[in-house]
Amino acid sequence: GLPYQIAVIPGDGIGKEVMPEGLRVLRAAAARFGIALALREIEWASCDWYQVHGEMMPADWKAQLQGCDALLFGAVGWPATVPDHISLWGSLLKFRREFDQYINLRPARLFDGVPCPLVDRQGRPRQPGEIDMLIVRENTEGEYTNLGGVMFAGTEREFVIQESVYTRIGAERVLRYAFEQARQRRRRHLTVATKSNGIAISMPWWDALAAEVALDYPEVTVDRQHIDILTARFVLQPERFDVVVATNLFGDILSDLGPACTGTIGLAPSANLNPDRRFPSLFEPVHGSAPDIYGRNIANPIAMIWSAALLLDFLTRGEGAGRAAHDAILRAIEAVLREGPHTPDLGGDADTTRIGQAIAERV
Amino acid sequence: GLPYQIAVIPGDGIGKEVMPEGLRVLRAAAARFGIALALREIEWASCDWYQVHGEMMPADWKAQLQGCDALLFGAVGWPATVPDHISLWGSLLKFRREFDQYINLRPARLFDGVPCPLVDRQGRPRQPGEIDMLIVRENTEGEYTNLGGVMFAGTEREFVIQESVYTRIGAERVLRYAFEQARQRRRRHLTVATKSNGIAISMPWWDALAAEVALDYPEVTVDRQHIDILTARFVLQPERFDVVVATNLFGDILSDLGPACTGTIGLAPSANLNPDRRFPSLFEPVHGSAPDIYGRNIANPIAMIWSAALLLDFLTRGEGAGRAAHDAILRAIEAVLREGPHTPDLGGDADTTRIGQAIAERV
Ligand SMILES: CC(C)[C@H](C(=O)O)[C@@H](O)C(=O)O
Numbered sequence: 095g096l097p098y099q100i101a102v103i104p105g106d107g108i109g110k111e112v113m114p115e116g117l118r119v120l121r122a123a124a125a126r127f128g129i130a131l132a133l134r135e136i137e138w139a140s141c142d143w144y145q146v147h148g149e150m151m152p153a154d155w156k157a158q159l160q161g162c163d164a165l166l167f168g169a170v171g172w173p174a175t176v177p178d179h180i181s182l183w184g185s186l187l188k189f190r191r192e193f194d195q196y197i198n199l200r201p202a203r204l205f206d207g208v209p210c211p212l213v214d215r216q217g218r219p220r221q222p223g224e225i226d227m228l229i230v231r232e233n234t235e236g237e238y239t240n241l242g243g244v245m246f247a248g249t250e251r252e253f254v255i256q257e258s259v260y261t262r263i264g265a266e267r268v269l270r271y272a273f274e275q276a277r278q279r280r281r282r283h284l285t286v287a288t289k290s291n292g293i294a295i296s297m298p299w300w301d302a303l304a305a306e307v308a309l310d311y312p313e314v315t316v317d318r319q320h321i322d323i324l325t326a327r328f329v330l331q332p333e334r335f336d337v338v339v340a341t342n343l344f345g346d347i348l349s350d351l352g353p354a355c356t357g358t359i360g361l362a363p364s365a366n367l368n369p370d371r372r373f374p375s376l377f378e379p380v381h382g383s384a385p386d387i388y389g390r391n392i393a394n395p396i397a398m399i400w401s402a403a404l405l406l407d408f409l410t411r412g413e414g415a416g417r418a419a420h421d422a423i424l425r426a427i428e429a430v431l432r433e434g435p436h437t438p439d440l441g442g443d444a445d446t447t448r449i450g451q452a453i454a455e456r457v
Numbered sequence: 458g459l460p461y462q463i464a465v466i467p468g469d470g471i472g473k474e475v476m477p478e479g480l481r482v483l484r485a486a487a488a489r490f491g492i493a494l495a496l497r498e499i500e501w502a503s504c505d506w507y508q509v510h511g512e513m514m515p516a517d518w519k520a521q522l523q524g525c526d527a528l529l530f531g532a533v534g535w536p537a538t539v540p541d542h543i544s545l546w547g548s549l550l551k552f553r554r555e556f557d558q559y560i561n562l563r564p565a566r567l568f569d570g571v572p573c574p575l576v577d578r579q580g581r582p583r584q585p586g587e588i589d590m591l592i593v594r595e596n597t598e599g600e601y602t603n604l605g606g607v608m609f610a611g612t613e614r615e616f617v618i619q620e621s622v623y624t625r626i627g628a629e630r631v632l633r634y635a636f637e638q639a640r641q642r643r644r645r646h647l648t649v650a651t652k653s654n655g656i657a658i659s660m661p662w663w664d665a666l667a668a669e670v671a672l673d674y675p676e677v678t679v680d681r682q683h684i685d686i687l688t689a690r691f692v693l694q695p696e697r698f699d700v701v702v703a704t705n706l707f708g709d710i711l712s713d714l715g716p717a718c719t720g721t722i723g724l725a726p727s728a729n730l731n732p733d734r735r736f737p738s739l740f741e742p743v744h745g746s747a748p749d750i751y752g753r754n755i756a757n758p759i760a761m762i763w764s765a766a767l768l769l770d771f772l773t774r775g776e777g778a779g780r781a782a783h784d785a786i787l788r789a790i791e792a793v794l795r796e797g798p799h800t801p802d803l804g805g806d807a808d809t810t811r812i813g814q815a816i817a818e819r820v
């Protein structure tokens with residue numbers, strides 16, 4: 095068939111270092127499984143570009159991405175030169191919202207070869223298989239808004255209003271998606287993150303909607319947990335979690351904490367999906383641009399590579415080839431994590447390129 | 458002098474089980490250090506009372522608490538009969554707000570004898586002393602509001618607005634308080650929790666205010682961290698944290714997660730302070746009413762007892778007796794944690810009463 099059109103956006107910092115490895119593995123897997131890809135590199139949506147143009151993306155960014163099936167995204171943000179709320183709202187968050195990527199899927203799994211920071215109540219190290227969760231994050235609304243403002247600035251009366259906004263359409267579709275995911279998994283368990291005891295308008299509403307949707311999924315067991323105790327349980331009882339559904343902010347928090355509980359956020363991938371396929375979906379590592387380690391080519395590219403695997407799976411869903419390519423990449427990641435080489439974050443001394451090569455060879 | 462007036466509010470669930478032990482130790486310490494206390498037990502601010510009266514507190518609750526110096530509080534909430542947002546907004550959150558308890562102080566320390574769920578990068582168990590943080594939480598505004606509402610309910614267009622509100626007065630005083638705390642500690646380090654890359658109005662404002670206040674505290678080192686990566690670092694590098702200052706919601710999350718990183722939230726105390734002393738302050742365990750274990754007298758009362766210690770310290774600040782009483786209680790807690798007896802959450806089979814007795818004896 096026609097090649098899938100993929101826009102490649104390295105972005106900032108280590109995004110530029112891990113992207114070549116993501117592409118290396120993507121190309122290897124596509125070749126092996128006969129998936130035709132047309133890749134196009136984009137240099138905007140980066141703070142370098144902002145420095146020159148005074149904006150994160152060109153005015154015709156949508157037109158330029160016309161016909162794209164997916165965006166492979168590195169990381170964006172360089173706070174030393176551009177404030178985060180400008181760089182992120184001008185790129186990543188714009189994609190999520192304007193391309194209606196309303197599902198952010200974030201798996202967190204403990205792998206053989208990755209030291210886990212957690213032990214169980216008996217002091218035994220957690221074993222691979224004990225932590226295997228999927229965070230389903232609402233990705234377009236909720237707490238992330240630029241609605242509101244400051245009043246009486248500079249006076250004693252100064253105050254700020256920040257709006258969170260939830261729509262029934264937006265909340266219901268992510269809840270349904272999460273129930274569907276839970277239904278397809280072995281344990282069929284869903285945790286709904288909330289904070290209805292403190293956030294008095296939106297969260298009781300969210301709870302009621304979750305209870306309503308749950309009626310359609312009697313085969314899924316559900317528990318509702320306040321975000322505070324939920325974070326505590328990620329640490330104390332991570333084996334309890336299967337699928338976790340959360341608002342934008344709570345999903346953001348849980349999808350850094352979950353991977354941290356598996357040893358590092360350097361491995362965590364994410365899929366920003368528009369399941370309707372009216373717009374391109376976006377695949378990116380959970381880690382950011384990491385200014386502190388940029389420039390030494392030591393960043394772990396596995397999150398980027400795993401994100402590329404999620405891209406192949408999503409793009410060719412139904413065909414089989416994408417799922418096979420995804421699984422082959424995952425097996426290669428598992429093998430390299432188990433046997434090395436490793437980047438410094440995992441105690442090795444291999445560089446970013448070496449890891450990409452090792453995984454590509456196995457694919 | 459005149460006795461300090463203390464209102465004792467057991468509340469719901471295990472609040473009713475741990476309170477007698479909190480009082481036992483409070484009385485023992487007050488007797489030993491010559492602190493005169495007048496205690497008065499209150500049965501409202503509980504779901505039992507709600508069941509009978511249809512409200513959480515009597516209309517004249519403020520008048521009834523007139524002249525009180527402090528409230529010793531167990532836990533409130535019994536979701537099987539009263540929704541959390543009703544029970545909490547009708548009691549605890551009302552106290553915090555109407556008594557302007559704008560600081561919520563929540564220490565988290567790793568103790569000898571409490572198994573820690575975390576190991577370091579070398580797989581070594583974390584040692585007492587490695588985790589010793591103080592979370593300073595804004596306690597009256599921010600994300601916890603009942604401003605907003607639902608529109609177009611029951612239709613496709615249904616949406617909800619939830620307001621967060623921050624005032625300069627409210628934010629500045631908690632930031633200053635946190636800097637003061639940091640300045641008095643050995644490491645003089647302050648972490649400011651934020652999410653200015655996603656929450657686009659309030660959080661950049663909060664960051665700017667923190668930077669402004671920081672100018673007055675050149676001896677304190679400051680780092681600003683987004684809440685997502687901050688929760689990850691609690692797990693991966695807890696030794697990095699000293700004082701952490703956060704908004705109401707972020708402080709809520711971090712003050713469950715921090716204690717979880719020290720093995721259990723069953724030990725974590727909290728002080729809801731009105732530092733101006735215009736209104737009574739409130740001292741309570743971080744854990745809730747725990748319906749799942751209520752009725753068996755197995756709850757760990759240490760968080761309640763430690764909260765009582767914070768009460769003595771705050772009440773008699775300046776006098777010395779309160780600080781001495783606080784320290785004596787802390788040493789007794791340390792000894793019992795090290796040598797037993799232990800409640801089931803710490804692997805023992807002692808009941809709630811036994812722990813209270815053991816600590817009171819040592820005091
Ligand atoms: C019960 C709840 C409203 C409360 C809060 O969120 O403040 C509790 O979690 C706490 O931390 O004291």
Ligand SMILES: CC(C)[C@H](C(=O)O)[C@@H](O)C(=O)O
Nearest residue numbers: 182187346380382654655685
């Ligand atoms: C960079 C930031 C805006 C973003 C978010 O909060 O969504 C990131 O943390 C993520 O999780 O993708």
